[in-house]
Amino acid sequence: MLKIYNTLANKKESFKPSRDKRIGLFVCGPTVYDFPHIGHARTYIVFDAIAKYLKDSGFNVFYLQNITDIDDKIINRAKEKNVLWKTIARNFEKEYLKDMKDLGVNSVSKYARATKHIKEIIDQIRWLIKPKYAYKSSDGIYFDISKFKKYGALSGRTVLQAEDAVSRIDEATKKRNKGDFCLWKFWSKDKSEPKWKSPWGLGRPGWHIEDTAIAQKYFGFQYDMHGGGMDLIFPHHEAEIAQMESLSGKSPMAKYWLHTGFLSVGGQKMSKSLGNFITIRDFLKSNPARILRYIVLKSHYRSPLNYEKDTIFNARNDLERIAEFIEKIQNVKSRSQNDKEKFKIDKFKKDFWTVMNDDFNTPKAISVIFEMIREINPLLDRGGIEKEAKKEILNFLKTIDKIFGFIFDAKKEVPENIRKLVKKRDGARQKKDWALADKIRKEIEALGFKIKDTQSGPKIRKI
Ligand code: AMP
Numbered sequence: 312m313l314k315i316y317n318t319l320a321n322k323k324e325s326f327k328p329s330r331d332k333r334i335g336l337f338v339c340g341p342t343v344y345d346f347p348h349i350g351h352a353r354t355y356i357v358f359d360a361i362a363k364y365l366k367d368s369g370f371n372v373f374y375l376q377n378i379t380d381i382d383d384k385i386i387n388r389a390k391e392k393n394v395l396w397k398t399i400a401r402n403f404e405k406e407y408l409k410d411m412k413d414l415g416v417n418s419v420s421k422y423a424r425a426t427k428h429i430k431e432i433i434d435q436i437r438w439l440i441k442p443k444y445a446y447k448s449s450d451g452i453y454f455d456i457s458k459f460k461k462y463g464a465l466s467g468r469t470v471l472q473a474e475d476a477v478s479r480i481d482e483a484t485k486k487r488n489k490g491d492f493c494l495w496k497f498w499s500k501d502k503s504e505p506k507w508k509s510p511w512g513l514g515r516p517g518w519h520i521e522d523t524a525i526a527q528k529y530f531g532f533q534y535d536m537h538g539g540g541m542d543l544i545f546p547h548h549e550a551e552i553a554q555m556e557s558l559s560g561k562s563p564m565a566k567y568w569l570h571t572g573f574l575s576v577g578g579q580k581m582s583k584s585l586g587n588f589i590t591i592r593d594f595l596k597s598n599p600a601r602i603l604r605y606i607v608l609k610s611h612y613r614s615p616l617n618y619e620k621d622t623i624f625n626a627r628n629d630l631e632r633i634a635e636f637i638e639k640i641q642n643v644k645s646r647s648q649n650d651k652e653k654f655k656i657d658k659f660k661k662d663f664w665t666v667m668n669d670d671f672n673t674p675k676a677i678s679v680i681f682e683m684i685r686e687i688n689p690l691l692d693r694g695g696i697e698k699e700a701k702k703e704i705l706n707f708l709k710t711i712d713k714i715f716g717f718i719f720d721a722k723k724e725v726p727e728n729i730r731k732l733v734k735k736r737d738g739a740r741q742k743k744d745w746a747l748a749d750k751i752r753k754e755i756e757a758l759g760f761k762i763k764d765t766q767s768g769p770k771i772r773k774i
Contacts, residue, residue, distance in 0.1 A: 537569070
């Protein structure tokens with residue numbers, strides 16, 4: 312039984328989806344005004360692995376992610392660069408999607424732009440104004456947090472603490488309560504600012520309302536899981552709950568709330584002025600994506616992750632051990648069914664699923680992989696492994712790879728035709744037909760692979 316740490320309950324809970332095997336998962340997407348960094352990669356690799364794990368466990372997951380393509384940060388960046396806000400938003404959305412593709416983050420069922428949901432956003436604000444959850448102020452429509460008694464329940468803050476935290480950000484506006492947040496911002500008459508028609512005049516949506524409007528369109532008022540980085544718990548997720556539960560009268564909006572810990576670099580928050588800011592793009596210039604997937608999944612998703620100088624070095628070493636093992640087992644001779652040296656994979660499979668079912672404990676799952684390697688290596692060195700076991704081990708690793716995405720190195724993988732030639736060469740060598748063996752070796756090299764004969768069998772590498 313899967314257990315998940317639910318921020319809303321402040322404890323681990325058994326996972327019971329509301330609609331049998333169908334899961335609605337919403338994860339807050341990026342604000343597209345710059346290149347994404349490795350902190351974004353942390354959050355999105357985690358939810359990619361979680362979605363894939365849930366799918367592999369038999370759930371039918373609909374993974375929805377919004378793209379915040381309207382925001383002050385986008386407008387300001389456009390002013391700085393003297394271009395239209397849309398140029399910034401579309402350009403960095405494209406860069407974000409490219410980075411995700413390069414990282415193998417491909418489990419999202421639907422990316423939904425905020426600006427494509429203005430109608431849904433206006434509808435939600437209308438529903439909030441009617442029963443007086445929302446009101447009109449001088450510069451926009453605001454949500455009245457005093458009307459929602461549970462405000463603060465997710466983050467564990469009282470309304471007063473919540474107000475205090477928000478007031479520093481938003482002091483200028485005339486609001487009923489300091490903590491009230493903006494649903495619709497009136498157009499400032501600055502021509503470079505985007506605007507849409509609404510019953511309250513020209514303007515643009517606030518940040519929190521885009522997520523609830525998008526979620527309602529695809530999931531309705533209630534769904535199973537909502538995720539994002541820890542920084543979003545307050546005020547963003549708190550505000551989402553206040554909006555959706557007020558307008559629907561249904562609770563909880565999302566049954567399970569999952570939050571990722573922050574990634575820091577050299578013990579500090581990433582920042583351009585500190586020189587410790589690493590974009591995904593820069594990282595991938597000198598490292599394969601599987602290294603970043605490994606670094607991310609080597610930590611538990613809720614823990615902070617500190618990226619240090621030797622983080623890449625250690626990850627490379629660990630992945631090299633996995634690669635060597637795969638090469639060895641792929642090339643080793645399998646023994647017949649009657650051979651005594653059988654290997655029991657079931658214990659490792661059981662351990663793997665047990666730790667993954669315990670709040671997606673990926674670091675422990677990685678330890679299980681290395682334990683398995685440690686146990687099998689001596690068997691391989693002694694000359695072989697039972698045929699069925701070899702197949703099962705490779706299949707198990709393939710299943711893990713579908714979720715984690717760092718096990719197999721696509722560049723190192725040996726295609727079937729090469730494998731057949733290696734087998735043929737092996738047969739020739741056993742018959743001491745050195746001329747034929749040599750001819751096949753040359754054929755293999757001409758196809759771009761190199762063979763090295765070792766005690767545990769031939770090793771093949773892409774040239
Ligand atoms: P943003 O584009 O800043 O709205 O962030 C998009 C997502 O990435 C949010 O879920 C953030 O919590 C997450 N995120 C941003 N920075 C980091 C970081 N350093 N570590 C982990 N997650 C982050």
